[in-house]
Amino acid sequence: MSWRRLLVRVERRLSSRGFSLLRDALVLLFLLIFVVGPPLSIFLLVLRSWGEVYQTVFADPFFAQIGQGALRWNMIQRGLLRSFEIAAVVTFIDVLIGLPMALILARYDFRGKRLVDTLVDLPMAVPTAALGFSLYLFWGSIDGIGGLLGLEGGLFSRGPLLIILTHVAFSYPYIVRSLKEIIESVDQTLEHAARTLGAPPFTVFRTVTAPLIKSGLLAGSILCFTRSLGETGATLIVAGAFYTAPLLVVEYRQLLMIPPAAFLSMILVSISAFLLALLRFSAERFGLPIKEAWPRAERLLSGRAQRHLRDLMTFSFFVLLILIPSSFIFTYLIRWWGGSPYIGNPNLGAFYQVFLAPDKKWPALQSSIITSFKVAALATGVNILAGLPMAFLLVRKNLGRLRGLLDALVDIPLTVPTSALGFSFFLFWGTKGLNLLGPGFWMVVLVHIGFTYPYVVRPLTAVVEGLDPHLEEAARTLGAPPLTVFRTVILPSMREGILAAAIMAFTRSLGETGATIVVMGLSRTVPVLIVQWVESLALPAAAFACVLLIAISLTLLLILRYVLGWE
Amino acid sequence: MGGSEEMPDVRLVNVTKRYGRVIAVEGLNLHVRDGEYFVLLGPSGCGKTTTLRIIAGLTKPDEGRVYIDGRDVSGIPPEDRNIGLVFQHFEIFPFMTVYENVAYSLMIQGLDEEEIERRVYQALEVAGLNEVADRYPEELGAPELQRCSIARALAKGSRLLLLDEPLGSLDPETRERFRFTLRSLVKGRGLTAIHVTHDQEEAMAIADRIAVFRRGRVLQVGTPMELYERPASIFVANFVGETNFLEGVIERSGERSLVRLRGDLLIEAGGSNLRAGSRVVIGVRRENILLEEGKAEGLNALPGRVIRAAFLGKIIRYRVELDNGDLVEVKQPTRLGRFFGEGERVYLIFPAEKVLVYPYPEDLRYELALR
Numbered sequence: 001m002s003w004r005r006l007l008v009r010v011e012r013r014l015s016s017r018g019f020s021l022l023r024d025a026l027v028l029l030f031l032l033i034f035v036v037g038p039p040l041s042i043f044l045l046v047l048r049s050w051g052e053v054y055q056t057v058f059a060d061p062f063f064a065q066i067g068q069g070a071l072r073w074n075m076i077q078r079g080l081l082r083s084f085e086i087a088a089v090v091t092f093i094d095v096l097i098g099l100p101m102a103l104i105l106a107r108y109d110f111r112g113k114r115l116v117d118t119l120v121d122l123p124m125a126v127p128t129a130a131l132g133f134s135l136y137l138f139w140g141s142i143d144g145i146g147g148l149l150g151l152e153g154g155l156f157s158r159g160p161l162l163i164i165l166t167h168v169a170f171s172y173p174y175i176v177r178s179l180k181e182i183i184e185s186v187d188q189t190l191e192h193a194a195r196t197l198g199a200p201p202f203t204v205f206r207t208v209t210a211p212l213i214k215s216g217l218l219a220g221s222i223l224c225f226t227r228s229l230g231e232t233g234a235t236l237i238v239a240g241a242f243y244t245a246p247l248l249v250v251e252y253r254q255l256l257m258i259p260p261a262a263f264l265s266m267i268l269v270s271i272s273a274f275l276l277a278l279l280r281f282s283a284e285r286f287g288l289p290i291k292e293a294w295p296r297a298e299r300l301l302s303g304r305a306q307r308h309l310r311d312l313m314t315f316s317f318f319v320l321l322i323l324i325p326s327s328f329i330f331t332y333l334i335r336w337w338g339g340s341p342y343i344g345n346p347n348l349g350a351f352y353q354v355f356l357a358p359d360k361k362w363p364a365l366q367s368s369i370i371t372s373f374k375v376a377a378l379a380t381g382v383n384i385l386a387g388l389p390m391a392f393l394l395v396r397k398n399l400g401r402l403r404g405l406l407d408a409l410v411d412i413p414l415t416v417p418t419s420a421l422g423f424s425f426f427l428f429w430g431t432k433g434l435n436l437l438g439p440g441f442w443m444v445v446l447v448h449i450g451f452t453y454p455y456v457v458r459p460l461t462a463v464v465e466g467l468d469p470h471l472e473e474a475a476r477t478l479g480a481p482p483l484t485v486f487r488t489v490i491l492p493s494m495r496e497g498i499l500a501a502a503i504m505a506f507t508r509s510l511g512e513t514g515a516t517i518v519v520m521g522l523s524r525t526v527p528v529l530i531v532q533w534v535e536s537l538a539l540p541a542a543a544f545a546c547v548l549l550i551a552i553s554l555t556l557l558l559i560l561r562y563v564l565g566w567e
Numbered sequence: 568m569g570g571s572e573e574m575p576d577v578r579l580v581n582v583t584k585r586y587g588r589v590i591a592v593e594g595l596n597l598h599v600r601d602g603e604y605f606v607l608l609g610p611s612g613c614g615k616t617t618t619l620r621i622i623a624g625l626t627k628p629d630e631g632r633v634y635i636d637g638r639d640v641s642g643i644p645p646e647d648r649n650i651g652l653v654f655q656h657f658e659i660f661p662f663m664t665v666y667e668n669v670a671y672s673l674m675i676q677g678l679d680e681e682e683i684e685r686r687v688y689q690a691l692e693v694a695g696l697n698e699v700a701d702r703y704p705e706e707l708g709a710p711e712l713q714r715c716s717i718a719r720a721l722a723k724g725s726r727l728l729l730l731d732e733p734l735g736s737l738d739p740e741t742r743e744r745f746r747f748t749l750r751s752l753v754k755g756r757g758l759t760a761i762h763v764t765h766d767q768e769e770a771m772a773i774a775d776r777i778a779v780f781r782r783g784r785v786l787q788v789g790t791p792m793e794l795y796e797r798p799a800s801i802f803v804a805n806f807v808g809e810t811n812f813l814e815g816v817i818e819r820s821g822e823r824s825l826v827r828l829r830g831d832l833l834i835e836a837g838g839s840n841l842r843a844g845s846r847v848v849i850g851v852r853r854e855n856i857l858l859e860e861g862k863a864e865g866l867n868a869l870p871g872r873v874i875r876a877a878f879l880g881k882i883i884r885y886r887v888e889l890d891n892g893d894l895v896e897v898k899q900p901t902r903l904g905r906f907f908g909e910g911e912r913v914y915l916i917f918p919a920e921k922v923l924v925y926p927y928p929e930d931l932r933y934e935l936a937l938r
Contacts (some may be wrong), residue, residue: 005677470658473625475653476645478672478723488671492662502653 127511133236158240232514830891
């Protein structure tokens, strides 16, 4: 009897109803324990230690002496308010400069379009800490635009303005991508019809196109807002003394002030859940009224010259605000490689700092690269194994209403600010929760499993939805039990999709900063190292680490593009 | 296992399948005999594909049972029903070569390499695909893919072959040629075949017996000749072959009945047990009518005027307006050597035996619809 026959026999057994129920149960259990449990459990934990939380946040005895019992509550409120304001400004700017770019990419064809398309994605490919550092160098240090303008320091110092610029840069690709997709899905013949009815292009856009894309616009805006709200890694670098809510979580954690950190994390998780619900349920009901027309004004705005001007401005904004600052770090590194470009001292150069200085940065960097890779590989591997059956469960099982709920649960790690997410894992697995782990390598792995889960499940779900069920039926009629069909027909069809999901998750894990800092203990991943070196003012060394990390991420994403062909 | 292993028969008993409030198949009773080439024929949405899928085990019926070779297969999954299925869109595995596709079922069965090779090449030979064994599906055209799909099902060795619109994705000439290939493949191996199609010409050419489906029910089961000569309902008469329908009233019934059409035109039909005075619809096949200049002895003759003549090579299609205003279409073979021009007066000649008589239905439009 051949091994093949044996394998098929085993697969026939494992295809039985009992086993598939078991498999579904395990998949849901995984979701509950490793992905959704920690952020949701924070409510329980806060409630359980409410006394402690109340005291430290609202009625701290130490600060009460100076009449500031609710000092921490004020700080938390301030942090939240700042985060919201920044997120709102960032979303507004991103939509303003991103929408025209999305229009250009969706509608026009020009030489170099592919290049622009790839460049627009650049901030997504750059790990957030590296992006933050690059932007800080460009806007906030004398080596950047400040020096060019003859200032003594940077154009912007660390603080809210710099945070806004940073968030605008890394949310930009998200807005452009989601708007581009939605614009592409609009039937252009509708717009042509409007033109034949006498409406100039601008009016067509406002009255015909905009209503058709409103759900995508809203979705993109909420996504943008949520990302800005939750960003930690880059913000850590560019905030300076200014703090936002996610940064406050990191600070409390580092000072081992667990109750306020837990409280704030709980608030952030609630806000994210609310935004997620908003995203899902209100996208259709939002309206862009204004049915009037102002033909003369809008005809003026539609002229060819005006369009060219608008396109020019769109590109300029993109290049000046996004592209150049994001890639500035390369310039910086080149300048500072051998030594200081101002006084020539080689000890201040990147090469010296990393390789020759006595504090052994190069071995630290090497080991952090290995750690980053180990974490990413483990997180990706586990999530492919757990995410694949989840994708099938979501698509193939008749879930009805439950599908929406399950989809939302899977997406939770995407919306929760990374530091709060990390903190919830810290509590869940640590001494206040299940008491199974302390901060360190394995907790980092668990956190990365949690937050890369949606990055694996979502694309896999799309792949499964695109599978041809008739192919599987053909295999069944040829004698193959369901599990054998999975192994011999479905998996080969999904090869590229699985690889794409794996690369995306791996890259995200490599670049993660906020959550890792909260749970890392003594382990260091590369982004964390970058933050450390920036804080200790070893800027050229940090730049070197950034460039290395960016190079690795870009290579992986290029492989991803290659694997998917060119869409 | 009951019955002979050689040629399985298939029996459906009271099979019903609903999708929400839509009834796909209702109270279906069917018996396909050993070694038959059986065709399920009907318009889109009539339930024929659902029936095939129920036999294959890809769809579970809400009620009823399915017996293959005497065995109740109701709880048995498709992989264990010992069937071969040829799909409309081929469903060839794109990431495997032709050889690997055809070998798939044998690989599942765990046979030796040599045995697999022997059976695969045998199937490829029969299907005429020896040259392309190592090619990938994307390199092949539709006819070759269809043959690959058949070879793959045949290689499995099952004695029951199910075919879902197997010729649907081919161009018309290939389709016609393939009919004969399919039938000879099936008959040559002594298989039982159940073939689904909406093409009545295909069904007539290829089947031993045909089941005509409409809206989830079987209207008639019979040989092609039976369906053609004695269609049981207006729908079957209309769907299978081309028929003219005229309204009338039974003037006299008996062994030879007399029917009065509109405008007081009288024709003779065969025997009918409908009473005198009943409203009827009579049908005559377009090819059973002859156009003549004058009446003919002992045959029906309806006077009219040619209003359109179309020369189509083998046949000429005429549209004739009868003196009572009804319109009739006639197909004349060109080799008769006669040609009538537009505006000419003619007589439509046809024998009484070729007249089909049906009681006037409640909803004539519905009966005449081809869905």
